[in-house]
Amino acid sequence: MPPSIHPVDLITALRHKHLTPAIVFLTSRRACDEAMETFDHADLVLPPARQEAIAVALERVMTQHPSIAEHPLIPIVRRVGIAAHHAGHLPSWKIAIEELMRQGHLDAVFATTTLAAGVDFPARTVVITQSSIRKSRDFTDLTIGEVQQIAGRAGRRGKDHVGFAIVTPSPYIDLMVLTKGLTGQPEAIDSQFTISYPMVLNLLKAHPHEHIQGILAKSFAQFQLNQRAELLEQKLDALHAEMEPFGPRVCTDWITQWHTFDHARRHRHTRHQTHRSESPEISSKLPFLTPGRVVGLSRGRGIVLRQYRSKGQKNSMLTVLRPDNAVTECPVTSVKEVYDRTYDFAETPTYPWCSTETFDRLSHQLEELPPRLPVLPILVSTGIEPLPDAIVQSLGDFPCPTCSSRPACQKDFTTASRLRQEQQRHTKSIQALRTSLWHRFQERVEVLQKFGYLSPATQLTADGEWARLIRIDHSLLITELIRAEAFTGADPSLLAGVLASLAHDDDRPGAFPRISPGLSSLLGQVRKLAESLSPYEDPPLLRADVAALVERWVADPTLTWIGLCRLTTMAEGDIYRLLARTLEYLSQVQALKFTHPGLAESASHAITLIRRGVLEELP
Amino acid sequence: MNTDELEQLLAQQPVALLHRLARGRVHRHFRAGKRRLIELLLQHSSQNRAGLESDLQTLIDGQQARSDAGSSRIRRAPAIVHKKASPRGAEPDSAETAVSLSTWLEGLGVPSPQPFVPDPWQSEALSALNETDVVISVPTGSGKTYVAVEAARRAMEDNRSVIYTSPLKALSNTKYTEFSRIFGPEKVGILTGDRQENGQAPLLIMTTEILRNLLYDAASGEIDVRLDTLGLVILDESQYLADPERGVVWEETIIFCPGQARLLLLSASIGNPQDIADWLTSIRSTVCRLVRHSKRTVPLRAGYLHPNGKLTPLFRTLGIPYGHPSQLHPEAKRLFLEYEEETLPAGRPRR
Ligand SMILES: Nc1ncnc2c1ncn2[C@@H]1O[C@H](COP(=O)(O)OP(=O)(O)O)[C@@H](O)[C@H]1O
Numbered sequence: 001m002p003p004s005i006h007p008v009d010l011i012t013a014l015r016h017k018h019l020t021p022a023i024v025f026l027t028s029r030r031a032c033d034e035a036m037e038t039f040d041h042a043d044l045v046l047p048p049a050r051q052e053a054i055a056v057a058l059e060r061v062m063t064q065h066p067s068i069a070e071h072p073l074i075p076i077v078r079r080v081g082i083a084a085h086h087a088g089h090l091p092s093w094k095i096a097i098e099e100l101m102r103q104g105h106l107d108a109v110f111a112t113t114t115l116a117a118g119v120d121f122p123a124r125t126v127v128i129t130q131s132s133i134r135k136s137r138d139f140t141d142l143t144i145g146e147v148q149q150i151a152g153r154a155g156r157r158g159k160d161h162v163g164f165a166i167v168t169p170s171p172y173i174d175l176m177v178l179t180k181g182l183t184g185q186p187e188a189i190d191s192q193f194t195i196s197y198p199m200v201l202n203l204l205k206a207h208p209h210e211h212i213q214g215i216l217a218k219s220f221a222q223f224q225l226n227q228r229a230e231l232l233e234q235k236l237d238a239l240h241a242e243m244e245p246f247g248p249r250v251c252t253d254w255i256t257q258w259h260t261f262d263h264a265r266r267h268r269h270t271r272h273q274t275h276r277s278e279s280p281e282i283s284s285k286l287p288f289l290t291p292g293r294v295v296g297l298s299r300g301r302g303i304v305l306r307q308y309r310s311k312g313q314k315n316s317m318l319t320v321l322r323p324d325n326a327v328t329e330c331p332v333t334s335v336k337e338v339y340d341r342t343y344d345f346a347e348t349p350t351y352p353w354c355s356t357e358t359f360d361r362l363s364h365q366l367e368e369l370p371p372r373l374p375v376l377p378i379l380v381s382t383g384i385e386p387l388p389d390a391i392v393q394s395l396g397d398f399p400c401p402t403c404s405s406r407p408a409c410q411k412d413f414t415t416a417s418r419l420r421q422e423q424q425r426h427t428k429s430i431q432a433l434r435t436s437l438w439h440r441f442q443e444r445v446e447v448l449q450k451f452g453y454l455s456p457a458t459q460l461t462a463d464g465e466w467a468r469l470i471r472i473d474h475s476l477l478i479t480e481l482i483r484a485e486a487f488t489g490a491d492p493s494l495l496a497g498v499l500a501s502l503a504h505d506d507d508r509p510g511a512f513p514r515i516s517p518g519l520s521s522l523l524g525q526v527r528k529l530a531e532s533l534s535p536y537e538d539p540p541l542l543r544a545d546v547a548a549l550v551e552r553w554v555a556d557p558t559l560t561w562i563g564l565c566r567l568t569t570m571a572e573g574d575i576y577r578l579l580a581r582t583l584e585y586l587s588q589v590q591a592l593k594f595t596h597p598g599l600a601e602s603a604s605h606a607i608t609l610i611r612r613g614v615l616e617e618l619p
Numbered sequence: 620m621n622t623d624e625l626e627q628l629l630a631q632q633p634v635a636l637l638h639r640l641a642r643g644r645v646h647r648h649f650r651a652g653k654r655r656l657i658e659l660l661l662q663h664s665s666q667n668r669a670g671l672e673s674d675l676q677t678l679i680d681g682q683q684a685r686s687d688a689g690s691s692r693i694r695r696a697p698a699i700v701h702k703k704a705s706p707r708g709a710e711p712d713s714a715e716t717a718v719s720l721s722t723w724l725e726g727l728g729v730p731s732p733q734p735f736v737p738d739p740w741q742s743e744a745l746s747a748l749n750e751t752d753v754v755i756s757v758p759t760g761s762g763k764t765y766v767a768v769e770a771a772r773r774a775m776e777d778n779r780s781v782i783y784t785s786p787l788k789a790l791s792n793t794k795y796t797e798f799s800r801i802f803g804p805e806k807v808g809i810l811t812g813d814r815q816e817n818g819q820a821p822l823l824i825m826t827t828e829i830l831r832n833l834l835y836d837a838a839s840g841e842i843d844v845r846l847d848t849l850g851l852v853i854l855d856e857s858q859y860l861a862d863p864e865r866g867v868v869w870e871e872t873i874i875f876c877p878g879q880a881r882l883l884l885l886s887a888s889i890g891n892p893q894d895i896a897d898w899l900t901s902i903r904s905t906v907c908r909l910v911r912h913s914k915r916t917v918p919l920r921a922g923y924l925h926p927n928g929k930l931t932p933l934f935r936t937l938g939i940p941y942g943h944p945s946q947l948h949p950e951a952k953r954l955f956l957e958y959e960e961e962t963l964p965a966g967r968p969r970r
């Protein structure tokens with residue numbers, strides 16, 4: 001048995017059961033083209049009347065799109081009433097086929113599953129031959145949404161009572177994917193929000209920096225992040241309730257206290273090596289100097305906002321909230337007392353290291369502190385030598401061994417500690433969900449400041465003012481090239497060639513023999529710059545062959561479309577798309593007419609030169 | 620977290636999550652295998668460790684949240700589909716209860732011409748659009764274009780201009796032809812990056828990227844009369860919101876869409892259209908109306924065609940047994956097993 005049905009048999013069967021017109025979705029362009037070839041000698045010809053009708057309809061579209069007149073598939077389309085429709089074809093060809101399909105002249109169209117979304121014409125029947133599609137390099141199973149999008153083309157309103165989706169197997173098909181796709185509910189869609197450099201520049205052009213967080217909050221991304229955060233907040237509420245029985249005991253923060261005691265007791269053999277520079281007195285305090293803890297300093301008291309260690313600094317450092325909302329940095333050595341008092345704390349990753357609500361509450365609580373607070377007794381371990389059990393037990397400054405609440409703490413510690421950890425994890429996640437977009441925005445801002453598109457006060461610099469008009473992929477590379485005057489004096493064909501290599505992100509091979517020395521050296525420069533920018537922006541493919549192809553098209557106005565196609569192995573449709581993308585990029589450069597008149601002029605010249613022949617047919 | 624811990628955590632994640640994390644961080648990440656992806660992410664993390672960790676955490680939590688929500692969705696699903704499919708209970712595995720090929724092929728043909736009557740959902744969407752923004756999520760081929768056309772007609776009668784966007788230039792071109800035929804060529808224009816045809820017409824067609832750029836220009840103070848009189852923005856194929864590369868453009872367009880213009884989002888069936896409507900409600904001045912249904916207007920039947928030319932229904936039921944993917948027609952099941960048996964590479968054991 002053949003691995004899949006022969007195209008001629010397929011069409012015969014569909015015709016026989018009156019299941020035409022049909023769209024047959026195949027794995028690749030090649031499969032579509034090969035399927036078409038099998039009809040070369042098949043005797044499936046249409047009755048003369050229908051052939052005539054097709055010929056007339058074709059004539060009509062040809063007057064609008066002369067480029068299809070010489071298409072090699074036209075004889076088969078006329079004789080057999082079938083066609084291929086995929087990304088390797090010119091848009092005008094696809095428009096023509098769609099038109100013939102809408103008018104009901106064709107019996108079948110072979111299309112690629114990859115481009116199912118672009119197939120916006122219906123038929124009585126769709127034929128599905130695969131369950132996965134190539135996305136970049138991997139094959140991925142069709143989603144339910146995709147299967148239904150494909151099946152959605154079956155059954156024309158007003159022309160069919162019913163539509164048919166017919167599965168015919170080919171190797172590696174997974175029938176379950178298709179049956180699930182046909183019978184299931186489409187998947188929920190998720191935001192794919194990303195923050196690009198041009199987005200940052202355009203936002204900051206129109207809005208002050210302090211409004212941006214509010215604008216980002218309007219994204220669907222944030223809407224979905226909030227949904228998740230709310231789910232976690234519910235869990236957090238539940239945890240709060242569960243924590244109720246484990247509230248303050250003899251010491252308010254008994255969980256940390258017990259944790260330290262327990263740790264000291266169990267790990268006295270392997271008492272951790274602290275930083276050599278720190279005295280044991282200091283390092284034993286560190287676990288308690290957590291955000292929200294009240295501490296006594298040489299002058300007055302404060303609440304810890306964060307603990308950190310800077311490079312090259314001998315001591316651990318604290319950021320402390322002092323009375324009158326003062327925020328100071330001080331070494332841990334300046335902490336005289338650690339009090340048995342902590343406050344709830346919502347951390348943030350940037351200054352002042354806690355949420356505004358926390359900050360306001362803490363500064364209020366700091367003012368309201370009673371004059372005397374219980375001091376947290378902290379066990380200080382001096383030697384590297386393990387402490388004998390007896391000493392731990394008898395160390396007077398550790399309250400746990402003698403504390404009345406010790407048995408209760410011992411019993412509850414595991415549960416309480418787990419709950420608290422969970423609480424902390426959720427709080428952190430919620431924090432991340434609420435602020436991640438803003439952080440990503442800030443990251444971009446920093447890069448743009450570093451390159452001088454934004455001032456330290458996040459205002460657009462003179463360069464930022466024009467750079468915001470470049471709103472395409474690789475915008476940073478393009479604006480940096482312009483600043484480096486890489487295009488100065490470059491003629492339209494060189495400019496178009498380089499932009500083509502930036503715009504083309506397809507690695508489908510296409511050979512082109514020669515590349516001009518000018519373009520080659522310019523591409524070398526672009527490649528170098530792209531590499532140096534790679535920490536900030538993904539480098540483009542920078543294919544020399546597509547650059548050379550576009551350069552030729554622009555430089556030689558006598559070159560015909562057929563001539564251009566002969567220069568490369570790329571499919572017509574791919575060449576067209578390459579030129580169309582290049583036009584898009586050029587039009588962005590053309591927008592710089594006020595700041596870079598020469599360059600804009602060159603871009604506009606290139607646009608005029610590209611727009612000829614086939615590229616004139618469509619807007 | 621130190622690097623080892625981070626690496627371990629990354630290694631525990633499914634590769635799909637790693638790809639999401641890599642988006643915007645690692646170039647062409649989708650071409651890397653898991654091992655390589657982790658390497659690249661770690662390399663990247665040297666620049667912004669905190670950002671990476673927080674995003675990772677977000678994704679992990681999101682996945683948990685989704686699997687929580689997912690399980691509840693699955694529990695709910697049969698309740699929804701039962702109504703429609705109503706397969707006659709638990710059927711025995713015999714050919715008797717399965718539909719025959721001749722029945723399956725019956726009723727095929729061309730309906731007699733009917734006067735055009737708008738569907739209830741189409742009228743509902745149009746009247747809702749008088750008051751608010753509207754999100755439509757209906758199966759492909761239902762007739763979303765009719766709503767777009769009528770809404771555009773009404774806005775233009777009101778001397779308001781209309782922008783219609785599609786995700787693909789090819790689709791824009793088709794719509795340009797179609798709308799020019801409906802409204803007359805003088806009423807319709809098309810904008811591309813480097814070209815305008817009839818750029819001052821009351822109904823403008825463009826890709827979503829072009830509209831996004833117009834909105835950015837307007838926000839930074841450039842005067843654009845086309846936006847001043849803008850009464851309606853139609854975003855066709857809005858399910859592109861979920862496109863990994865371009866989805867962000869739909870979000871930008873919606874966020875910056877002028878307040879005085881109504882938004883009409885047309886989308887194929889998606890799982891969470893209510894979320895989209897709720898989102899619009901949360902950022903726009905009116906309460907967005909959702910119009911949705913999942914029933915196809917032209918009923919669908921599924922078949923199985925064996926490579927030897929034999930045709931059989933794919934499911935036991937005449938229509939699609941929604942919610943019951945395994946109700947295969949016994950004949951289709953038999954033929955497909957046979958197919959798998961025969962095409963399996965020699966020496967490979969059957970599952
Ligand atoms: N109320 C209706 N009655 C009959 N046919 C309709 C109705 N509304 C739309 N149609 C037809 O349905 C077909 C599909 O419509 P279209 O707008 O392309 O679907 P989609 O929802 O996929 O955009 C068109 O041929 C259209 O003329």
Ligand SMILES: [Mg+2]
Pocket residue numbers: 763764855
């Ligand atoms: Mg449509």
